[in-house]
Amino acid sequence: MRMEFLQRSFWAATRQCGAAEGPCQESCQDSDLDCFVVDNNGFILISERPQEVGRFLGEVDGALVTQLLNMGVFNQVTMYDYQAMCRPPTHHHSASQPLASPISALLSATRWLMNELLLLLLEWRAWGSWRGDHRAEAKTVFHHSHKHKKQDLLQPCDTAYPVFVHQTALREANGTVECRACQKVFVMQQVPSSNLLLLVTDRTCDCSTFPPVLREAEEVKYNASIKCDRMRSQKLRRRPDACHAFHPEENAQDCGGASDTSASLRLLLLPLWAWVLPPQLLQ
Numbered sequence: 001m002r003m004e005f006l007q008r009s010f011w012a013a014t015r016q017c018g019a020a021e022g023p024c025q026e027s028c029q030d031s032d033l034d035c036f037v038v039d040n041n042g043f044i045l046i047s048e049r050p051q052e053v054g055r056f057l058g059e060v061d062g063a064l065v066t067q068l069l070n071m072g073v074f075n076q077v078t079m080y081d082y083q084a085m086c087r088p089p090t091h092h093h094s095a096s097q098p099l100a101s102p103i104s105a106l107l108s109a110t111r112w113l114m115n116e117l118l119l120l121l122l123e124w125r126a127w128g129s130w131r132g133d134h135r136a137e138a139k140t141v142f143h144h145s146h147k148h149k150k151q152d153l154l155q156p157c158d159t160a161y162p163v164f165v166h167q168t169a170l171r172e173a174n175g176t177v178e179c180r181a182c183q184k185v186f187v188m189q190q191v192p193s194s195n196l197l198l199l200v201t202d203r204t205c206d207c208s209t210f211p212p213v214l215r216e217a218e219e220v221k222y223n224a225s226i227k228c229d230r231m232r233s234q235k236l237r238r239r240p241d242a243c244h245a246f247h248p249e250e251n252a253q254d255c256g257g258a259s260d261t262s263a264s265l266r267l268l269l270l271p272l273w274a275w276v277l278p279p280q281l282l283q
Contacts, residue, residue: 003045003053010037010046034061034203040166040195042074057199058164058213063177064186064201065164065213073173073188074164086157086219161217166197179207 014028014035028035028048037046042057042065058065068074168190177184184205189198246252 007046028200032202032204034201036060036199036201037191038197038199040168040197042164042166045196056164056213056215058215060212061201061207062212063179063184063207063210064199066210067175067177067186068173068188069164069213071170071173071175072167073170075167077163077165078160079163080220081159081161081217084157084159084217084219085154086159088153088155158220158222159217160220162215164215166195177205177207177210179205180209182206 011028026033035046035048036044036057038044038057044052044055044057044060047053047060052060065074069076171190173188175186177186182205184202184207186199186201190196191198
């Protein structure tokens with residue numbers, strides 16, 4: 001069933017009353033009423049405002065969810081996520097620079113000077129004969145290619161977050177929420193043969209003094225002993241039953257060959273080659 005068809009059927013059903021009752025005196029189309037259809041976890045499926053569909057009801061109407069929790073219509077359960085990712089704690093370092101020896105400072109200055117000289121030679125030789133617009137475009141591309149977007153570093157962690165579950169024993173409920181200058185009346189009724197709930201509230205009463213009920217996850221902090229016990233009991237990988245230190249088809253002489261890697265002579269001579277070539281070949 002499509003969501004659009006479900007919404008149209010719901011709005012049509014709220015305008016119909018029994019034959020003995022006659023025309024409906026009130027419906028969800030009235031400007032002073034708010035109607036929601038939520039599931040058994042409090043997420044909005046149908047609302048007069050499309051931007052609220054899919055959100056948790058506590059984010060939209062914190063006063064209503066708070067009263068439903070106090071009445072026992074919903075029960076809060078804490079769930080844990082053992083595969084979450086969290087931001088590491090930030091450490092505020094001192095703004096002072098570490099002390100450096102004169103030799104290291106001289107080497108750093110020499111390395112910086114050589115890099116700047118090499119870039120100057122490449123720009124003057126390769127880009128000097130270009131037009132002004134080409135030069136500006138090339139410099140823009142060159143500088144932007146060296147900028148890396150700073151991304152947030154995340155690390156594995158455990159988080160806890162609240163989940164709200166409807167108590168199926170309470171199929172109907174009604175009450176009022178005491179706000180600052182008014183009383184907000186609401187009615188709750190379970191939709192037959194489903195896990196959906198119909199909630200009708202008074203829109204005219206302002207209950208903004210109640211904070212929203214959020215489902216934000218919080219990192220679980222472990223002390224040293226509990227963290228060590230958990231790392232021993234919950235292994236990320238299954239260890240092999242026996243230790244295999246070698247393989248018959250493996251050549252032990254190939255191990256450690258990465259230290260023999262040397263720089264390519266052609267790459268080292270590339271700046272000199274760009275300096276010698278005539279400008280016409282570089283255009």
